[in-house]
Amino acid sequence: KKIIHREQVDSTQIIANQLAREGAEHGTIVIADEQTAGKGRMSRPWHSAKGKGIWMSIVLRPNMMPQHAPQLTLLTATVLAECIDHYMGVRPSIKWPNDIFIHGKKTAGILTEMQAEQDRIQYVVLGIGINVNQDEHDIPPELRSIATSVKQETNQEWDLRESIQHILSGFEVSYEHYMANGFAHIKQTWEKYGYRIGETVTVETLQRTWQTVIVGIAEDGALLIKEEDGNVDKLYSAEIQW
Ligand code: BTN
Known part of the structure; x- marks a missing residue:
């Protein structure tokens, strides 16, 4: 090469x-x-x-x-x-x-x-x-x-x-x-x-600020987060208060 x-x-x-x-x-x-x-x-x-x-x-x-x-x-x-x-x-x-x-x-x-x-x-x-x-x-x-x-x-x-x-x-x-x-x-x-996997962090998007647990990453590069209702969502862009 x-x-x-x-x-x-x-x-x-x-x-x-x-x-x-x-x-x-x-x-x-x-x-x-x-x-x-x-x-x-x-x-x-x-x-x-x-x-x-x-x-x-x-x-x-x-x-x-x-x-x-x-x-x-x-x-x-x-x-x-x-x-x-x-x-x-x-x-x-x-x-x-x-x-x-x-x-x-x-x-x-x-x-x-x-x-x-x-x-x-x-x-x-x-x-x-x-x-x-x-x-x-x-x-x-x-x-x-x-x-x-x-x-x-x-x-x-x-x-x-x-x-x-x-x-x-x-x-x-x-x-x-x-x-x-x-x-x-x-x-x-x-x-x-992965940094702080399994931990609760504060996430801020244009719409709202909330607490969520980081679970991992998705195939498309999104961050996987687990909401309080137990649903796993994808996060593509957000400010995370690490
Ligand atoms: C970042 O964390 O913001 C990415 C930094 C990437 C820096 C590398 S150094 C080699 C290559 N040439 C550049 O000008 N930037 C990347």
């Missing part, structure tokens, strides 16, 4: 999207040491200092319908969680929809972008950002109470190259398994790491 490594880019996501538009093959990966304009979800910036973390984007050309794309994001979240748990030795949780938390603070995030045509996916670009070796003073002061790095939570520095290899081989195994056997295994792993 083609791996493109750059010292400095604006955003691996921008480069990978451009390569995909130009026809880059399935499995093309763009990795950078540093991003000057890293992108987070909901147009937020993503701090990506040189050599401190894993900043990469994967181009995929899955033969599937656009509505299944959220499964790829959930798949990626389980790959990151398993890598952090098994290789780095600290148990993370996955906060819906796809943030990776360690000890209650955000450590990694996933940004999925897609191009589809006539009910078929042309390509998906999966952006993965993991805070690996930042010390506390490397994290912007206003983020210190909500963001952390693997190093801060494991008290050890991690080899980025080796960490990337673990993630990519984990991704490949998980992706092949998903394509051959479907989503069930990912759902199971996601729920194993």
Whole structure:
């Protein structure tokens, strides 16, 4: 597979999207040491200092319908969680929809972008950002109470190259398994790491604010919640007071 490594880019996501538009093959990966304009979800910036973390984007050309794309994001979240748990030795949780938390603070995030045509996916670009070796003073002061790095939570520095290899081989195994056997295994792993599963949280939508229990995730990426009357509902977008 083609791996493109750059010292400095604006955003691996921008480069990978451009390569995909130009026809880059399935499995093309763009990795950078540093991003000057890293992108987070909901147009937020993503701090990506040189050599401190894993900043990469994967181009995929899955033969599937656009509505299944959220499964790829959930798949990626389980790959990151398993890598952090098994290789780095600290148990993370996955906060819906796809943030990776360690000890209650955000450590990694996933940004999925897609191009589809006539009910078929042309390509998906999966952006993965993991805070690996930042010390506390490397994290912007206003983020210190909500963001952390693997190093801060494991008290050890991690080899980025080796960490990337673990993630990519984990991704490949998980992706092949998903394509051959479907989503069930990912759902199971996601729920194993899911943040506050079985607990009561306060949920706020435009219409109302109420208390509900988180049960897991649905095949379409929705959060499954159990209402007081015992019914299980799907939540697609809401503010959750974690
Ligand atoms: C989020 O949690 O908001 C998602 C963060 C995604 C960051 C990664 S870093 C590699 C790739 N390139 C980007 O500009 N963003 C993603």
